[in-house]
Structure formats: structure tokens, C-alpha cells
Amino acid sequence: MKFSEExxxxxxxxxxxxxxxxxxxxxTLLYAQDEAGYLSDEVIAELxxxxxxxxxxxRNVISYYSMLTTKPRGQYNVQVCTNIACMLRGGEELLEHCxxxxxxxxxxxxxxxxxxxxEVECIGACSWAPAVQVNYDFHENLTVEKMDKVLAGYQExx
Amino acid sequence: MADLVSHSDEVKxxxxxxxxxxxxxxxxxxxxxxxxxxxxxxxxxxDIINLVKNSGLRGRGGAGFSTGMKWSFxxxxxxxxxxxxxxxxxxxxxxxxxxxxxxxxxHSVIEGVMIAALAVGSxxxxxxxxxxxxxxSNIMQKAIADAYARGFIGKNIFGSGRDxxxxxxxxxxxxxxxEESALMESLEGKRGIPRIRPPFPAVVGLWGGPTVINxxxxxxxxxxxxxxxxxxxAGLGTPKNGGTRLFCLSGNLNKPGVYELPxxxxxxxxxxxxxxxxxNGRKLKAVVPGGSSTPxxxxxxxxxxxxxxxxxxxxxxxGSGGVVVLDDTTCMVKFALRTIKFYxxxxxxxxxxxxxxxxxxxxxxxxxxxxxxxxxxxxxIQYLAENMLGRTFCPLGDAAAMPTIAFVKKFRQEFEDHLDxxxxxYEKNVAEPALA
Ligand SMILES: Cc1cc2nc3c(=O)[nH]c(=O)nc-3n(C[C@H](O)[C@H](O)[C@H](O)COP(=O)(O)O)c2cc1C
Ligand code: SF4
Ligand code: FES
Numbered sequence: 001m002k003f004s005e006e007x008x009x010x011x012x013x014x015x016x017x018x019x020x021x022x023x024x025x026x027x028t029l030l031y032a033q034d035e036a037g038y039l040s041d042e043v044i045a046e047l048x049x050x051x052x053x054x055x056x057x058x059r060n061v062i063s064y065y066s067m068l069t070t071k072p073r074g075q076y077n078v079q080v081c082t083n084i085a086c087m088l089r090g091g092e093e094l095l096e097h098c099x100x101x102x103x104x105x106x107x108x109x110x111x112x113x114x115x116x117x118x119e120v121e122c123i124g125a126c127s128w129a130p131a132v133q134v135n136y137d138f139h140e141n142l143t144v145e146k147m148d149k150v151l152a153g154y155q156e157x158x
Numbered sequence: 159m160a161d162l163v164s165h166s167d168e169v170k171x172x173x174x175x176x177x178x179x180x181x182x183x184x185x186x187x188x189x190x191x192x193x194x195x196x197x198x199x200x201x202x203x204x205d206i207i208n209l210v211k212n213s214g215l216r217g218r219g220g221a222g223f224s225t226g227m228k229w230s231f232x233x234x235x236x237x238x239x240x241x242x243x244x245x246x247x248x249x250x251x252x253x254x255x256x257x258x259x260x261x262x263x264x265h266s267v268i269e270g271v272m273i274a275a276l277a278v279g280s281x282x283x284x285x286x287x288x289x290x291x292x293x294x295s296n297i298m299q300k301a302i303a304d305a306y307a308r309g310f311i312g313k314n315i316f317g318s319g320r321d322x323x324x325x326x327x328x329x330x331x332x333x334x335x336x337e338e339s340a341l342m343e344s345l346e347g348k349r350g351i352p353r354i355r356p357p358f359p360a361v362v363g364l365w366g367g368p369t370v371i372n373x374x375x376x377x378x379x380x381x382x383x384x385x386x387x388x389x390x391x392a393g394l395g396t397p398k399n400g401g402t403r404l405f406c407l408s409g410n411l412n413k414p415g416v417y418e419l420p421x422x423x424x425x426x427x428x429x430x431x432x433x434x435x436x437x438n439g440r441k442l443k444a445v446v447p448g449g450s451s452t453p454x455x456x457x458x459x460x461x462x463x464x465x466x467x468x469x470x471x472x473x474x475x476x477g478s479g480g481v482v483v484l485d486d487t488t489c490m491v492k493f494a495l496r497t498i499k500f501y502x503x504x505x506x507x508x509x510x511x512x513x514x515x516x517x518x519x520x521x522x523x524x525x526x527x528x529x530x531x532x533x534x535x536x537x538x539i540q541y542l543a544e545n546m547l548g549r550t551f552c553p554l555g556d557a558a559a560m561p562t563i564a565f566v567k568k569f570r571q572e573f574e575d576h577l578d579x580x581x582x583x584y585e586k587n588v589a590e591p592a593l594a
Binding site for chain 2: 017018019020022023024025026027029030051060061064065066067068082083084085087088089121122123124125126127128129133136138140141
């Protein structure tokens with residue numbers, strides 16, 4: 001399992017920030033997932049080894065956090081918030097539109113592996129609702145038309 | 159990223175550096191940055207605590223506990239290291255303010271953590287930011303590195319002979335981790351299951367050491383209080399509710415946005431003037447005044463001062479500052495359902511009343527909204543929610559129950575309108591019943 005230099009540097013740094021090794025687990029899992037695409041058996045074994053945990057310890061933590069996944073996802077994970085502030089301004093319609101447009105449902109992935117779709121809870125963009133996060137990028141004050149443009153933008157990026 | 163707004167009634171203190179490029183350390187220094195911590199270094203710890211107490215600053219994370227008081231609970235001497243933990247998990251639906259602080263003024267959070275650490279005699283602070291806020295974590299990591307590079311944090315800060323480390327920490331998606339004891343579990347690399355109290359974190363917290371946990375906005379307010387004085391800060395708000403706070407206006411408003419207003423600002427005025435009134439010429443139906451956990455208010459209940467005590471008197475809570483405004487096209491059963499779906503999803507499952515209660519509420523409300531409800535269900539929803547109150551391991555159970563009770567009590571007619579197999583009368587297209 002090979003991570004980037006940046007990952008290794010951050011990991012080495014973080015180990016010095018806490019009195020226990022285990023403490024850097026949660027953010028480390030997310031950074032590892034960002035590089036590997038998902039938390040594969042190999043990644044889990046690697047991190048468990050480094051932090052002197054059992055693989056089960058690591059899996060128990062993974063299953064708790066909604067952003068962590070042990071299954072591959074599309075290159076762009078489209079996360080549509082339908083929580084109250086977004087719901088009031090069309091978040092659900094946006095989700096339905098994305099489902100139709102991408103031809104997939106909640107937690108589905110397009111056959112070409114480019115997009116995944118997820119209905120998510122509040123992402124902290126309530127005053128700029130409805131809001132969507134694609135991977136880590138926020139898209140706010142959306143309409144169906146704007147959403148199409150957002151998706152097209154990622155489609156072109158490939 | 160997120161657009162900034164402004165209104166003439168705003169009193170910009172926490173937001174005074176927004177849009178000024180203050181994430182850059184030099185710019186922050188031009189704007190009085192790191193002066194407050196130097197002042198704190200010249201003060202006795204008890205004097206810092208008393209100053210914060212007298213300022214009337216109360217926690218901006220939701221519960222509104224006196225910040226100075228919280229700090230005073232930390233024992234002077236302890237066998238284990240003491241810690242300061244900044245809560246930047248910001249996940250209460252309706253709340254999007256800490257995000258702006260991290261983006262525009264990350265050093266003010268660092269400075270607030272430092273001052274708290276000096277006040278309680280701690281040598282290490284952690285700034286926990288939710289996993290979704292990756293760009294803000296990048297900004298914060300850079301801010302911390304810049305402050306280290308200048309020697310503002312680390313060994314012998316400002317030549318005082320004192321050492322103080324500040325670290326970033328990140329989450330990976332979990333509302334419950336915002337609960338203070340679950341936050342500590344998460345920081346220790348575990349599932350976010352809350353801890354039993356007592357002992358309280360101020361006595362036994364991170365890795366067993368005394369720990370002060372404050373919301374990011376609370377901590378970002380502290381440097382301003384040190385420089386401006388307790389009297390000035392207290393005078394901005396109402397009795398026992400010092401200062402200003404960031405109100406996140408959202409929902410069916412003409413001008414939603416995050417506005418910094420004095421504590422005690424009138425809610426009606428906040429909606430009609432600051433928020434520009436209800437959008438599309440519709441009428442106001444209800445307001446959730448302090449994030450999704452707080453009981454809904456009716457239009458005739460909103461002539462209220464937005465401070466912790468006045469909103470409590472009105473039967474709700476000031477909470478996290480998330481003001482969600484609903485217009486008259488909103489179906490309250492659906493709104494109640496979406497709210498409970500959130501709590502059901504976020505319940506950590508540790509205790510039965512919350513795990514089972516939120517699940518049953520979700521199932522019953524789902525059935526109800528799809529027209530398959532029975533009259534007895536209305537009482538059942540209320541009964542279920544009332545029986546969760548005060549019976550759960552952490553406050554998430556109450557946070558789910560309280561708004562549900564208010565929805566049923568205040569909008570009973572609307573629940574009855576859903577009876578007898580009718581589809582939702584407030585909505586054109588109701589999807590097929592989903593009893594997931
Ligand atoms: C379920 C739950 C979620 C919470 N989420 C947050 C949060 O995201 N941010 C926050 O500052 N406080 C949150 N709190 C409140 C914290 O437990 C704690 O009271 C707060 O961080 C203390 O800081 P303060 O005194 O400055 O408000 C939450 C509480 C509960 C019960
Ligand atoms: S109240 Fe809910 S979130 Fe809190 S401990 Fe119980 S199950 Fe977990
Ligand atoms: S409710 Fe959608 S971002 Fe907060």
C-alpha cells in the first residue's frame with residue numbers, strides 16, 4: 001500500500017500530536033480514503049498495523065462515520081442535502097433531478113464509474129440552500145438548471 | 159465560497175474581519191491579531207476567567223452555558239495534562255456559522271483556544287473540524303503552521319517562558335460527534351459514543367485529563383472580550399446574555415444569510431427586516447429558532463428577544479443560532495418527518511429510548527405523511543416522544559423529542575388533515591409510501 005508523500009508527512013506529524021497513536025485514526029482514515037478511493041481490506045490492514053489496532057477496531061470506527069466507505073464509489077460523489085433548510089428551498093427536487101439525470105439512486109454509481117449519488121444530512125450551507133457537495137466542493141443556491149451546469153462541469157473534467 | 163451579507167443593524171465583532179483577508183497572518187496582525195493573547199499572558203488566570211464570566215458570554219454551541227463559569231470548573235492542579243478542545247463539528251441542521259469563522263478568521267479561533275488554555279493552565283489545544291469542511295481544514299492547518307512559524311504557538315510563546323501547542327483534528331461525518339463527550343471519543347480515535355457524566359469533561363476529559371470544550375464561535379469571541387473589556391461586551395446584549403452572535407437565517411426568506419446581531423435582537427424584526435421577509439409573497443407559517451433541535455414557534459410567538467432566557471420563556475431554545483423560517487406552503491407533517499429522519503439517522507444507537515424511539519417516530523410519521531395514519535397515531539407520536547424526554551444517555555434523545563412534541567401540539571389540525579387515507583393535502587406529489 002503506497003500513499004502520497006503528503007499523506008506520509010501529515011501522518012508522521014499527527015502521530016506526535018497525541019498521547020496515544022490511535023487518536024489520529026479518524027482523520028487518517030479519511031485522508032487514506034481520499035487517496036485510495038475507498039477503505040479496502042488492504043488499507044484497513046495497513047492502518048491497523050501502523051496504529052497497533054486490530055482490523056476489527058478499525059472497521060468498528062469506519063462503520064460509525066458516514067463519510068467513510070469500504071466500497072468503491074464514483075470519481076465524483078454528488079451529495080445532495082435534503083435536510084430542513086434545503087428541503088424548504090427545493091433540495092428534494094434537486095435530488096430527484098440528479099437521480100433521473102444520472103440514472104442512479106441513493107448510494108448508486110454510474111456504470112462508467114464517473115458519478116455516485118448520495119442524499120446527505122445538513123452540510124452547513126443552510127443559509128445558501130439548496131446545497132450540494134461534490135467530493136469536497138460546495139455548490140450553493142442551486143436550481144435544477146444550475147445543477148445541470150455543475151454536473152456538466154464535472155463531466156467535462158473526466 | 160459562501161456569500162457574505164450585511165445589514166445595518168449588524169454589530170460586527172466575531173465577523174468584523176470577514177471578507178478582509180484575515181486568514182493571512184500578516185493581515186490578521188494588521189487587524190489587531192494576537193494582541194489579546196499577549197494581554198492574556200500579562201494577566202493572572204483567575205482574572206481572565208472573571209473577565210469572561212463578567213462579559214456574560216454564553217456557549218454558542220447550543221446549551222448557552224456561561225463560558226467563564228465552565229472554565230472555572232477546571233481544577234487548578236491535576237495529575238494529568240489539561241486540554242482545550244474547540245468544537246467545530248457544526249452539524250445541527252440550520253447552522254452554518256462556524257464555517258465562516260474558519261474561512262475568514264481562522265486565527266481568531268486559534269487565539270481563543272490559546273486564551274482559554276492560559277486561563278485554565280493547559281498546554282495543548284485541539285481544533286476539531288467536521289470532515290465535510292475539507293477546505294476549511296486546509297485553511298486552519300495553514301493558519302496553525304503560520305502561527306508556529308512566527309513562534310506565536312509552540313515553545314516559549316511571545317517570550318513568556320510558557321509552552322502552548324495547538325493542533326488541528328478532523329472528523330469524518332457524524333452529528334453525534336458534536337456532543338462534547340462523543341467529540342472526545344472521536345478525537346481519541348473511537349466511535350462517537352458519549353461518556354457517562356459525572357465526571358464532567360472539566361474534571362476528566364481527553365485521555366483522562368481536565369478538558370475545556372467550547373464551540374468555535376464562543377472561542378472566537380474571547381479575544382474581542384479581552385481587548386474590549388467585559389463591560390463593553392456585556393452591554394451589547396441583554397442581562398446575562400452578553401455580546402452578539404452569528405444568526406444563520408435560512409428557509410423561505412428573501413435574504414437568507416449569516417448576520418451578526420446583538421443578543422436579544424427581536425425575532426420578528428430579524429425575519430421581516432434583516433431576512434427581508436418571506437419570499438415569493440407568501441406568509442409566515444412557523445419558525446424553528448435555534449437549529450433543528452429547538453421547538454417550533456408560531457407566528458404569534460415570534461415577538462421575542464433572541465437571547466437564551468427569553469426564547470426559553472417562549473417555550474423554545476436559542477440553541478445554535480440557526481433560524482429556519484417556514485412559509486405557508488410547508489407541510490408540517492413532512493417537516494416533522496424530515497426532522498426525525500435526521501435524528502434517527504444520527505442516533506448512535508447506544509441507548510434504547512433514543513435508538514428505538516427515533517426509529518418508531520420515523521416509521522409512524524412516514525406512514526402518516528403517506529396517508530396511512532390513524533387518529534390514535536397522533537397521540538402515539540406525542541406519547542412516544544414524551545417518553546424519550548430525559549430518559550436518554552445524551553441530549554440527542556431530547557433533541558429529537560422536543561421538536562416532535564411541538565409539531566404535534568402546535569399543528570395537530572394539520573396531522574388530522576392527513577387522516578383517512580387522504581394523500582398529503584399540503585403537497586401535490588407524494589411519493590409512494592416508503593417504510594424503510
Ligand atoms: C447531539 C449533539 C450535537 C452537538 N453538536 C454540536 C456542534 O456541532 N458544535 C458545537 O459547538 N456544539 C455541539 N453540541 C453541544 C456540545 O455538546 C457542547 O455543549 C458545546 O460544544 C460546548 O461549547 P459552548 O459552551 O461554547 O457552547 C452538540 C450537542 C449535542 C447533544
Ligand atoms: S441519546 Fe441517542 S445519540 Fe445519545 S447516547 Fe443515546 S442512542 Fe446515542
Ligand atoms: S439543511 Fe442543507 S445545508 Fe443545512
